[in-house]
Amino acid sequence: MTTLTAKDKDAVRTFWAKVSGKEEDIGTDAVARMLAVYPQTKTYFAHWKDLSPSSPSARKHGITVMKGVADAVSKIDDLKGGLLGLSELHAFTLRVDPANFKILSHCLLVVLSIMFPNDFTPEAHVALDKFLAAVALALAEKYR
Amino acid sequence: MVEWTDFERATIADIFSKIQYEVVGPAALARCLVVYPWTQRYFGNFGNLYNAAAISGNPMVAKHGTTILHGLDRAVKNMDDIKATYAELSVLHSEKLHVDPDNFKLLSDCLTIVVAAQLGKAFSGEVQAAFQKFLAVVVSALGRQYH
Numbered sequence: 001m002t003t004l005t006a007k008d009k010d011a012v013r014t015f016w017a018k019v020s021g022k023e024e025d026i027g028t029d030a031v032a033r034m035l036a037v038y039p040q041t042k043t044y045f046a047h048w049k050d051l052s053p054s055s056p057s058a059r060k061h062g063i064t065v066m067k068g069v070a071d072a073v074s075k076i077d078d079l080k081g082g083l084l085g086l087s088e089l090h091a092f093t094l095r096v097d098p099a100n101f102k103i104l105s106h107c108l109l110v111v112l113s114i115m116f117p118n119d120f121t122p123e124a125h126v127a128l129d130k131f132l133a134a135v136a137l138a139l140a141e142k143y144r
Numbered sequence: 145m146v147e148w149t150d151f152e153r154a155t156i157a158d159i160f161s162k163i164q165y166e167v168v169g170p171a172a173l174a175r176c177l178v179v180y181p182w183t184q185r186y187f188g189n190f191g192n193l194y195n196a197a198a199i200s201g202n203p204m205v206a207k208h209g210t211t212i213l214h215g216l217d218r219a220v221k222n223m224d225d226i227k228a229t230y231a232e233l234s235v236l237h238s239e240k241l242h243v244d245p246d247n248f249k250l251l252s253d254c255l256t257i258v259v260a261a262q263l264g265k266a267f268s269g270e271v272q273a274a275f276q277k278f279l280a281v282v283v284s285a286l287g288r289q290y291h
Binding site: 032033035036037053106107110113114117118120121122123125126 | 174175178179196199202239253256257258260261262263265267269270272273278
């Protein structure tokens with residue numbers, strides 16, 4: 001929607017410093033929630049043997065996704081350029097409907113709210129929501 | 145007619161028995177006004193909404209947040225006919241308040257996040273699914289009488 005202000009980027013980086021070390025837990029919980037709350041997202045993982053939210057495949061995928069988000073934080077000054085490779089992957093190979101980026105973003109925010117109830121203030125929330133929206137936009141960059 | 149499983153009924157009743165309406169309501173509404181500032185358009189007479197601190201400390205926001213939560217109570221007590229229960233409220237939001245129904249989803253996302261913080265680990269994926277389904281039905285009922 002809009003570009004990230006300096007204040008937004010600061011807020012994201014500050015919050016992310018607090019998250020340090022817990023990325024795996026956050027990622028696995030977010031993906032597990034996504035599969036449980038939005039069952040239609042399971043259609044992208046038909047190749048998994050076990051589609052339950054706590055399956056090893058789901059856990060592994062949560063870690064993969066979170067590594068991507070952490071990478072995006074480090075490239076926050078140029079998301080489009082920094083995430084070019086990931087965008088091509090999502091556009092030509094994975095072809096995930098961009099509506100799902102919103103879904104996963106929401107699940108991520110729910111997890112952050114649970115794990116960091118005092119730090120995930122409304123101000124941190126808006127900055128992270130904007131950031132995840134910008135990441136989603138960068139990921140969809142190569143779609144068409 | 146919406147079909148509710150026993151788990152969903154129990155979960156919704158449980159959540160609403162555990163949360164404090166005067167804490168969750170104000171927090172959810174304040175968060176909505178901060179995270180989605182265009183929603184402030186409906187609260188022109190609420191005074192100071194200038195920044196996050198002002199919003200979170202605003203007594204009119206707090207009062208209205210509590211009102212909203214008590215409104216949700218009606219759905220909790222009438223889960224088998226939320227559509228009829230909210231017909232009047234839907235007309236109110238459309239004809240008198242002129243609220244864009246897309247805003248209901250924004251508030252419901254904020255409510256999910258606030259309830260998640262309140263319940264912590266107890267807000268599992270399954271509980272979240274039940275809660276979001278409940279809110280989706282409420283949102284749909286509130287938008288039903290718009291024309």
